[in-house]
Amino acid sequence: MRRLLLILLLFLPALPALAQGNAPAMEPKERCALPDSLRFVDAPLQNLAKALKARGEIRIVVLGTSSSLKHDTGGLARTYVAGLPDALQARFPAKQFAIDNLSMRTQSTAQMQKRIAAEVIPAKPDLLIWQTGNVEAARQTDTNSFAENLTDGLRRLHAAGIDAILIAPQYRARLSPMVDTERFDQMMNWVGDSEGVPVFPRHDMMQFWAENEVFDLQAKNQETQIREAEAMNGCLAQQLAEMIRRAVALPGR
């Protein structure tokens, strides 16, 4: 009996994981559905909130790598950026969104951090969407220097009164033996947490969808693959716009 209790006790911690794994009602229509824990945000976007109150046109800059270009690397599937204007418009119908995409392939966080000083801050956008981490994960850059570059970029933006939202690295199950994105995802979460900047948990969202086989990204038929990738990117755009809406509604610190 004591052994049985011991075994039960050992597996007790797995219960929340199981619960989390089954959390959302996965109806076929609700492909974008996610557990609440992945949709949570507690860092406000105060400057953006002020701009939304004051002006009709909101300027957003996107800075990232190939997953933030309008089309992905192969030039086939539309990325989350393509779906963002509509997703934002649906949530803020009275506003105009001008999105300036500065993303470039295989750009490192260090390079982006320099571009923040040289290009983003002078442009004075209301929000910077900063997607990074995959390039560092592939190149096995120090997580420390990754964190330092992120922190430095965020502090520059903060000093210039520009809000930022970080987009976590992509989750790619097939690449996991080669690329450990988890380290960079966690580091980004910590940096966001410590700098008071929202982090869009793209990594965990993609992992959740992959584990629940919501999108068939590994379909043999390339057309299906592209369609599924676009559907997932569309969900990412919706979730990102939703996170922005919630962060804007949060009270300031």
Next chain:
Amino acid sequence: MVGGAGWPWHTHQNGQQQGKVCKGFAHCAQSSDFPYCPPGRLQGLLMAGAESKAERDLRLDFFRGLALLFIFLNHIPGNVVSWISNRNYGFSDATEIFVFISGYSVMLAFGALPERVGWMVTAARIGRRVWQIYTAHIFLFMVFVAHIAYVADRFNPAFAEEMGIAELFEHPHILMLQALLLKFKPANMDVLPMYIALLLAFPLLLPLLKRWPKTLMAASFLLWFGVQRWHWNLPAYPEGGWFFNPLAWQFLFLIGAWCAMHRNSAPWRRLPAGLTSWAAGLYLLFGLAIVSTWIYPPWGQYVPHWLRRLLYPIDKTELDLLRLLHFLAQAYLVVRLVSPHAAFLSSRLARPVLLCGKHSLDVFCASIFLSFAAQFVLVEVSPGLPAQFLVSLVGMGVMVALAYLLTWYTDTEKAGSAPRGGKTRVPVGGD
């Protein structure tokens, strides 16, 4: 792989009492370990004729075995079974257990050798061990290359380009060379290179540790501190430094070696037991509370912003102070609460874990191989919960089966060589 080689095992010198099962106080007397054996009675019993110099501390095998199982589970991304791993309950994880016990075991295995066989022979034996681990690492690298070649063949290359992998594999000869130099290390293959680096330095550190332990520990601390401050690291390929920075992790490795060296006098016993236990317990609870906010972000709102700024980021590469303290608090409580003769260590339930810990190098290498296989199944066959449970249980089963096989093999080998040679190793855990 290296048949029958436990990862730095604790050699038992006990010709006359070969195979004897040690229990009760006599067992304690021979174990000469941690705070459970009063030194006076220990010496008396030793002088009364127990010839054993030392005996395996089953806790080392047990916790190392547990760490190996946790590392295997953690190496499978998105694996729900890894929830049982200690990384979800505090700042430190299985790596700390592993490195500390490795330092401890290396000291037990090689610490007394220079007096008996001289420094050169000791260094040569450590060198042989390093070579075994290096070849095991390169073997695993070949498995990795085979895996990648298969995936690349089937893969949509666009994804690989997104990650910048494509350019890495444009010059495979350079990649091979960098892997041989331990500069290129695939994901999950960082632990062995760190261990190789630490073990390679050990022949130089051993005489210093024995002669000037305080000075060496102070130097080790200063090096760790320098890394925290100035981020020194060994270079890696294609860029950056080693994920497990040996210049930082050497501190924990040497703490392990230092504890092994002082296991009879046990200086940690001089700490005020009640106060230290409370402090350690509270710190572990604090770690648990913080880590729970990473797992369930909505709880993060209860962590004040100033505290987040103070805590984050918690670096693993450089063995952050929070991680180090967390491990030390854990180790202190384990040493206080788990006697080397705790009944559960000799139980049938603990035996598979103990055996994994005993044959740690082989089991560790197998676990890396199995984690590749498990990832393959989860990606190519099914990513769901049943598959996660299945690959985890099968993987752990294979690790345990290998440990049993190696135990059988070493026992058989030992039985064959026992009449000729006097030296042998005592079977693990009251069997």
